[in-house]
Each structure stands twice: as C-alpha cells, then as structure tokens.
Amino acid sequence: MQGNRYASLSGFGLDFQVNMTYLKVEFEESRMANVNLIRRAEIGREKRVRTRAQLVEAAKALFAGRAVESVTVDDVVQEAGVAKGTFYTHFDSLEALTAAVAEELVQSFDELLQPGRTAIAEPALRIAFGCRAFIDKAFNDARWAAVAARMSAANPQSGENIRRHLLDDLQHLSGEPASAELKLEIVVGIMIHMLRVLGEGRLSSFDPDAVVSAILRAIGLSPQQAGSVLKHLLAAAGMEKSLQTTAS
Amino acid sequence: MQGNRYASLSGFGLDFQVNMTYLKVEFEESRMANVNLIRRAEIGREKRVRTRAQLVEAAKALFAGRAVESVTVDDVVQEAGVAKGTFYTHFDSLEALTAAVAEELVQSFDELLQPGRTAIAEPALRIAFGCRAFIDKAFNDARWAAVAARMSAANPQSGENIRRHLLDDLQHLSGEPASAELKLEIVVGIMIHMLRVLGEGRLSSFDPDAVVSAILRAIGLSPQQAGSVLKHLLAAAGMEKSLQTTAS
DNA sequence: AGTCATTTCGAACATCTAGTCAATATGAGA
DNA sequence: TCTCATATTGACTAGATGTTCGAAATGACT
Incomplete structure (x- = not known):
C-alpha cells in the first residue's frame, strides 16, 4: 500500500478512487486553515503594498509634471508598469x-x-x-x-x-x-x-x-x-x- | 419684346434661350459683387463675432469653476448653447x-x-x-x-x-x-x-x-x-x- | 512537483471626447 | 417672396478613457 496515494473502493455498484492527499488535507483542515491562510494573507498583503506604492509613486511622478486633472488611469498604469485592472484592485478611482x-x-x-x-x-x-x-x-x-x-x-x-x-x-x-x-x-x-x-x-x-x-x-x-x-x-x-x- | 425675359437665337444650327435676367445680373456683376459680397460678409462677421463671444464667455464661466484642463469641447458648446461644429468654425482647438x-x-x-x-x-x-x-x-x-x-x-x-x-x-x-x-x-x-x-x-x-x-x-x-x-x-x-x- | 489563496493581468465593453462635413438656417437686399 | 453668401447645425467616425471580470501568474508551503 505504501507509495500509493490512491485507495480503491468497489463492490457497492460504484467504482471510484479517492486521492489520499486530499483526504489528509481535509483531515488536517483546521491546522492548515490557520497556518496557511494567515501566511497566505501576509504574502498577499506584502505584494499589494508594493504594487500600491508603485501606483502612488507613478501618480507623484505624473503630478510633478502636469495638472492633476489631466492625468488618466492609463497614464498611471503605464507609468507604474502594471495592468489596468490592477489599478482598480487598489483604488476605486x-x-x-x-x-x-x-x-x-x-x-x-x-x-x-x-x-x-x-x-x-x-x-x-x-x-x-x-x-x-x-x-x-x-x-x-x-x-x-x-x-x-x-x-x-x-x-x-x-x-x-x-x-x-x-x-x-x-x-x-x-x-x-x-x-x-x-x-x-x-x-x-x-x-x-x-x-x-x-x-x-x-x-x-x-x-x-x-x-x-x-x-x-x-x-x-x-x-x-x-x-x-x-x-x-x-x-x-x-x-x-x-x-x-x-x-x- | 417687352415683357418677355427670354431672347431666342436660332438659325445657326443651335437653338437655345437666354434668360435676360441672368444676363443683366452678369452684366452688373461688378456692382452686385461689390455691394452684395461686402454687405453679406459684414452680416456674417457680425454674427460670427456674437457667437465667438458666446464661446469665450462660456469658457470663462467654466474656468471660474474648475480646472482649465478638465473642461471639454462638449462642456463649452453646452454652456454656450451652440452646436459642436460651431466651435470648430471659431477655434482650432x-x-x-x-x-x-x-x-x-x-x-x-x-x-x-x-x-x-x-x-x-x-x-x-x-x-x-x-x-x-x-x-x-x-x-x-x-x-x-x-x-x-x-x-x-x-x-x-x-x-x-x-x-x-x-x-x-x-x-x-x-x-x-x-x-x-x-x-x-x-x-x-x-x-x-x-x-x-x-x-x-x-x-x-x-x-x-x-x-x-x-x-x-x-x-x-x-x-x-x-x-x-x-x-x-x-x-x-x-x-x-x-x-x-x-x-x- | 503540486497546491491554492491571493494578486495581477489584459481583453472586452460602455462611455466620453475630439474633430468632420453634408445639410439646414439665417437674414439683408432684390 | 425669393436669392444666396455665410454661419450654424448635429449626426457621425475614430480614438481615448473608465470600468469590469474571468483567466493567468505568483510564491510560500508541503
């Protein structure tokens, strides 16, 4: 059995395999949830902070050169080097x-x-x-x-x-x-x-x-x-x- | 002949009528051109001056309230109460x-x-x-x-x-x-x-x-x-x- | 190498804006 | 009333801009 992650059940009119890894994950759900989710959120937050800072930096670079009212979302994302959609995950407008x-x-x-x-x-x-x-x-x-x-x-x-x-x-x-x-x-x-x-x-x-x-x-x-x-x-x-x- | 505005010429292998009114107009062309065109241009100029002033006035009204860079052609023509095309007969941009x-x-x-x-x-x-x-x-x-x-x-x-x-x-x-x-x-x-x-x-x-x-x-x-x-x-x-x- | 919460991406859509032009309106004079 | 040089009109095109959203990428962890 060792080395095989799959368990077979048959004889009930059904025939399917269960991935033991999934079973294990499900079993350890509470610990995984705590450890993984917190860490995951932290990683995400760090990435977000960096990208947000890029956007603010880009805005400052643009505002230094011309009127605030003349700057567009396209200008900002191009200056920041990020995709347009990214802008809207950080700012409403x-x-x-x-x-x-x-x-x-x-x-x-x-x-x-x-x-x-x-x-x-x-x-x-x-x-x-x-x-x-x-x-x-x-x-x-x-x-x-x-x-x-x-x-x-x-x-x-x-x-x-x-x-x-x-x-x-x-x-x-x-x-x-x-x-x-x-x-x-x-x-x-x-x-x-x-x-x-x-x-x-x-x-x-x-x-x-x-x-x-x-x-x-x-x-x-x-x-x-x-x-x-x-x-x-x-x-x-x-x-x-x-x-x-x-x-x- | 009198009362007939049309003169007929035939016998030369051609047959056509000439509208004497047109001939007269053509004859008096230089006077007509001077009088009509100058007056017409004057009338036009007066109308233009008024409309142009409306546009400038509208721009001032808008500039008083918000940044120059945020004002659009549509804003101006709406404020001035004229059509968009009119704007471009007065200003290039x-x-x-x-x-x-x-x-x-x-x-x-x-x-x-x-x-x-x-x-x-x-x-x-x-x-x-x-x-x-x-x-x-x-x-x-x-x-x-x-x-x-x-x-x-x-x-x-x-x-x-x-x-x-x-x-x-x-x-x-x-x-x-x-x-x-x-x-x-x-x-x-x-x-x-x-x-x-x-x-x-x-x-x-x-x-x-x-x-x-x-x-x-x-x-x-x-x-x-x-x-x-x-x-x-x-x-x-x-x-x-x-x-x-x-x-x- | 596989997993997956999270972020990032960019195509797609709707709206706005600049600029054009054939059609219409104007209005003084004939 | 009719004419016609001129001005005005507004629908139209092309391209810019705002906004959304499913797909792809990321990267720490196992």
Whole structure:
C-alpha cells in the first residue's frame, strides 16, 4: 500500500478512487486553515503594498509634471508598469489615488513641522521655523515641491491642518496691523508660489533666509524684529547641526 | 419684346434661350459683387463675432469653476448653447479658446495697469498702484479673479508682460536686502493667491490696503516707508475720484 | 512537483471626447 | 417672396478613457 496515494473502493455498484492527499488535507483542515491562510494573507498583503506604492509613486511622478486633472488611469498604469485592472484592485478611482498622494504629502508636512511645534514657544519663531523647514524641503526636493504645488491647486482642503496651526500662531503674534486671516493667506500665498517656482527649477539663485525674512516682514514684524528672529532661527539650526556632528 | 425675359437665337444650327435676367445680373456683376459680397460678409462677421463671444464667455464661466484642463469641447458648446461644429468654425482647438480667454485677461491687465505706468515715476508707488488696482478688480469681480487664478496656473506665460514690468520696478527700488527676482516671485505669489481667495469668495472681511502694505514690507520697505507710500496712493486715488466727481 | 489563496493581468465593453462635413438656417437686399 | 453668401447645425467616425471580470501568474508551503 505504501507509495500509493490512491485507495480503491468497489463492490457497492460504484467504482471510484479517492486521492489520499486530499483526504489528509481535509483531515488536517483546521491546522492548515490557520497556518496557511494567515501566511497566505501576509504574502498577499506584502505584494499589494508594493504594487500600491508603485501606483502612488507613478501618480507623484505624473503630478510633478502636469495638472492633476489631466492625468488618466492609463497614464498611471503605464507609468507604474502594471495592468489596468490592477489599478482598480487598489483604488476605486483616480480621486482615491489622488487622495492617497495627498495623504502622503500631509504626512511629510507633519514630519517637517512637528519638531518646531513641540520645541518652540514663541509664535514668530515657530512661524519662521515652519516656513524655513518647508522652503528647505522644497529647495532640496524639487519633485516634492512640484507635487505639493499641484496638489495645493487641485486639493486645497488637504492643507487645512497646516493652515489651522499657522493661523493659531498668527493670532498669538503681537501687534495688529492686519487680521490674522489675511496674514495667513499672505503667508500661504508666498509658500505655495515658492513650491511652484522651486518645483519648476527656475530662480537661478535662491536664498531661503530672504524668503523667511520677507514673510516675517509681510506679517507685520519690523526689519529689526525679522532680523532678530532669523538670527535665533539660524542659531538654533547651527546648534542642531553641531549636536548632530558631535553625536556622529 | 417687352415683357418677355427670354431672347431666342436660332438659325445657326443651335437653338437655345437666354434668360435676360441672368444676363443683366452678369452684366452688373461688378456692382452686385461689390455691394452684395461686402454687405453679406459684414452680416456674417457680425454674427460670427456674437457667437465667438458666446464661446469665450462660456469658457470663462467654466474656468471660474474648475480646472482649465478638465473642461471639454462638449462642456463649452453646452454652456454656450451652440452646436459642436460651431466651435470648430471659431477655434482650432480648446487650446485656441484658452488662448483667447488669456488674451482677454491680458488686455484687462493692461487696462488696469497702464494708467499707473504712465502717471507714476516712483518705483514703490508704481508697484503699490499696480497691486492695488489688481486687488480692487479681484475684489469687485470675483469671477474675473477666479478665471485669472485658474489661467495663471494653466497658462503662466501669459502674465509675462506684467512680470517684466514689475521686475523692472523692483530693480529700480532702493535698498537691496534681497534679489529683485525673489521679490518678484513673492509679490506674484501673494497676488495670485489673492486671486484664488477672492475668486472663491472666502475671507469674510477684506482690507485691500493691508495687502498692499504687506507686499511693500515684504519687498523691503520699512513699515514707515510702506505707510508713506500707501498714504500717497490713497491721496492720488482720492484726487482722481474728486476729479471724476468734478468732471461728472 | 503540486497546491491554492491571493494578486495581477489584459481583453472586452460602455462611455466620453475630439474633430468632420453634408445639410439646414439665417437674414439683408432684390 | 425669393436669392444666396455665410454661419450654424448635429449626426457621425475614430480614438481615448473608465470600468469590469474571468483567466493567468505568483510564491510560500508541503
């Protein structure tokens, strides 16, 4: 019998074979179900994560180059190198993909701005830090800047968190030559335009400090105050850098 | 013979009639051609102008509400209330229609800014005047603002003239805390964002003077200088208004 | 080498969109 | 009322785009 996986039953008016392997599988169903299904799901999930990331990456590559509204599903799947049907196993629509890109951006915003929010108490310095971090990121990663600029046009509400924090800081600013709401829009306007400019790579020479200084003056600080805030900001950055150097 | 419009010629192996009316028309061809064709063309041109304006108007209405890139020919002809074929007798493509809208915008820019360019010599005051005129227009015509904002995103090169003039003024500004190119982008960023904000009708209360003041401070004027320029600007505006009142 | 839960694939279908063109409408003048 | 140069019309074609779904591929495990 050994070595033969098949058992024969006959004499009941029936004649059939039973694959013993199947019988065994059926017998061990509960263990197999637990082990196999969990592992299988894990494997699948890993594959899904990779493909999904490809799609998001493709969307970012496309959004960096042209209007969000002009990108099609075909564009995305071609850029990602996957089949069309695959897109729809990950996203219901282009809108959902765009939302995913927006979410990644918002997360990168938070990573950029959170340090300053926890470490700095003075409103003007917090604003300066945030703007500086934003501008540095845009300066060092033109594609990020381009995508952020395009998303800000197509999906303005996704920056609502930043706006809220910034408005809060502006309201705690001393002096009241203009409403905090207006100052907010002025700062946001400058920042978004810097995203566009840096994203397109124009502006031969670029001085981040000059931008921060302009923003501070625009929201009501005197040139002297702006200079002072900028000095503190640079000192903090230098300290951070020397700490990093010391640590490494 | 009289009363018979037909002349008969026979005896030459031929037999045919000539319609004298046709002969007369042919005889008077040059006069008819001049009178009829010129008038006919004029009538046609008037009709064309109206229909073309409808199409441009429809495009503006659509551009005010959503991204230029998302508007289709079908959208335009439906909004304009004309047939699809009509679109193509006026424009080669959507791009051509968009260019027409851009041209109208550029013309409105010039009408807005030309007075200040000829009447004002001082760079800071020229800049302030231009910004103020722009902002007032956006404030009083939200749809204009929305269209201009959308076009600035889709068709950035159409504002090149304004940018050139503005850069020129910025380069003649005294004091050099930052490059004129950077100041240009800061001013443009604020202006475009104001177009967006006013085009969407958010910003409950709005103070145009505060925006101009913020711009002047952002490009390097001290609060005192900015205040002085603003005072001159308002004085000039008041004078103009009183002149208008006197004239009327 | 065989199994199979899961993902991926791409052909197929429906809809949308750009662009064309023969037919029709317009309207001032005869 | 009739004419006719011109503008307008809208059905039509071809191709782009969105969406679905059964078939094929994947890959860890036995």
